[in-house]
Every structure is written in structure tokens, then in C-alpha cells.
Amino acid sequence: MSLAIKYEELEAIIFDLGGVIIEVDMGYPYRYFAEHSSGDNDILIQDLRAIALSYEIGKIADQEFIEKVRETTKLDKTDEEIKTIWNGMLGQVPSELGELLYKIKQEKKTFILSNTNPIHIAEVEKRFQQSITQYPLNNLFDEIYYSHNIGLHKPDQNIYNYVIEKNNLNPQHTLFIDDNIHNVNSAKALGIQTIHMNPPMNLPAIMEIIDN
Template sequence: MKNQKIKNIIFDLGDVILNIDVPVASQSFANLSGREQSEILTIFNENDLFRQFETGTLSEGGFRNFIREKLNFSDLSDEAIDTAWNSLLLDLPPERVDLLQKLAKSYRLFLLSNTSSIHITQANKILEASTGIKKLDDLFETVFLSYEMGLMKPDVRIYQKVLEQAGLKAEETLFLDDNYDNIQAASKIGIDTIHVQKPVTILEYLKDYAV
């Protein structure tokens, strides 16, 4: 049901706007290295790889060197690493972009994503191939990215920073994310939320807002 107080909508990227399949990346690195996927996941988790890269602690070069070192593949090219990392990014249905453009006529729209620079570069390529729109910045007033902010969801500070920087009131703001912990954290500071759960998409969740 539509919240009549809402003036601003913040979107997550993965599995909200852009379809993703996270385990595909670890399988891609397993295929490159000849290791089991479970071993790759253990390496990533023990070294907190996602958090390091997605909060900007690890640079693109640092990330690639980490992969080469941990997988014992010193001659692995940047392109091969990026392709494997990006393999979890699937498609971006054009009808979701159509919805965003329609919503933008009535609401201030923002993106808030836990992501890395390599993924954003690829996401923009997928967006352009699907819709002709060159970058995510063309769809939102501001694109907030964890690796640029030095914070990641569900840290409450990232939501507070978005509200402060954009000049938003929590009670006038709706946030959509596929991760329950991220939703809960935003709710704690008064942001209205929608937990996006496949196979339902934002087209259904926001149909009352797009009229």
C-alpha cells in the first residue's frame, strides 16, 4: 500500500534493479583456478574480500593482486579477473528503467549499493546495452556507492549519511532492498522500507507509486 508521506525513493542495485547471481562469481574463479567452489568461498570469506573491496579498503589493483596471490595464478590477466568477478551480474530488464523514469516525475530517486568499482563499470555497460542509457547516474539524482563512501549496508551510518547528504527526512523516504538485514537497519532510523523478494519485482512493489 502506498505511503502518502513518501517524497523520496532509495533503491538497492543488485536483485532490485539489476538481476544478479552471487555464487556464479566464486564458481567462475573456481573454473579459472581448478579449485572447488567451496574452497574459493572459504578464501573470500576468511579474508573478508567483499567487505574490503566494497568499502574501498582494497583498490582495483589490490583486488586483482589478491586474486592472483590466493589462487596462485601470477599471470592471470586483469581482464580474466574482471570477467570472473563480473559474471555474477546478469541482466537489467528495460521495464525497470521505464518504471524509474516514470517515478522520477513525482519522486526524488537515489541509488544505494554495496558494490565495487569493477562491478559498477560493468553494470553501466549492461544498462547501456539494455536501454541505451550510458550510466546509472542518468537515472538517479545521486548514486551512493559503498566503495566511495567507506561504509556498507547494513551499517546504520550509511543511511544516516545518505539522508544528511541528500537533505532527506527519514519519514518521507522509501528504501527498497533484497537483503533483510539492510531493510531492518534502515527501518531503525525511521525510513519506510520494502523487502524485495524474488520472483516479485519492483514493478509490482511500486505499482501504486507509479500512477
């Protein structure tokens, strides 16, 4: 694999979180709820995704999210059980990313830009610290932008413009790495350098390629 991106020409790198830094199975909670609920699975998943979007742009808080999930699925689950199912999409953080991200931060401006929510972030930070004990997540990036904090959601182009303008970045010298092709294409349309990261690609391999 070859990429037309040269590391030395980059001023900043924007990383997605799920699927780039932490392993994810985005469909897990939806499959679980569909398998354990009655009724039309397609409608159920559509309704759950709408609830999740509201949660991920900060329109509803944790407790309202949990109650809406319980009401929609009609499952007799406690708050903690719903949180556990929701966190079931999260995997592990590869331990080798600690030193890699630390090195990149010494050389470039680095950012996280993630569609996410408070329940997931609490769990991500815990798993990150378990895997990468030497560096807290917040110390490895200049700024971290979570959708629920800024009220914007990828692939809406406003979210990329928000980060670019906030940090006075030059899109042509900024790299965005994401595992969702729609997010990548949206950023690319703004002139941002992009890499669509999907298996078997991983972050160390990508950085090695563009650094050569």
C-alpha cells in the same frame, strides 16, 4: 500482496542496485573460485569475502583486489579473466525499468545506495546502456551512492544516516528497497520505510502496488 506504504506520501525512494535494478547471482564468483581452487572451500570463500569487503569500502584499488584474488585462489588467471569471473555475478537490466525510473524521478527524489566496486560499476553501466538506451543511469537518479566511494557498507546504519543527512530526508517519508533482509532491517530500525524485494517480486510490481 499488500503493502502499508502509500506512494503519494513518499518524498524520496532509495534503490539498491544489484537484485533490484540489475539481476544478480551474488554467489557465482565464489562458487567458481571454490570449484577451481584446491584447499578448504569454506576458508577460501571467507578470505575472498574479506577481500571483496575491503574493495567495496574503497580500502584497496582495482589492481590490488585482482592480485589478492589471484594470490588467494592460486589460480593462473589474467587480470581480464579475474574481472570476467568477478562480473559473472551480474545479470541483465530489465528494459522496462527505463520508463518506470524516469517517471518516478519526475515525482520523487530518487537515489541509488549500493554495496559495490569499480569493476562491477563499469560493467553495470555498460549493461544498463545496452538495455535502456534512452536514459543513462546517472540521469535517472538525483544522487548515486556507491560504497567504495563513501567508505561505508550496508547494513552499517551509518550508510543510511549518511544519505538521509546529506539530502535532508525525512525517514518516515523515505522508502528503501533492497533484496537483502539484513540491509532492510537495519534501515527499518532507523525509521525508514522499507521493502524487502525478493523473487518473484520485481520493481514494476512493487511500484504498482504502492501506487494504488
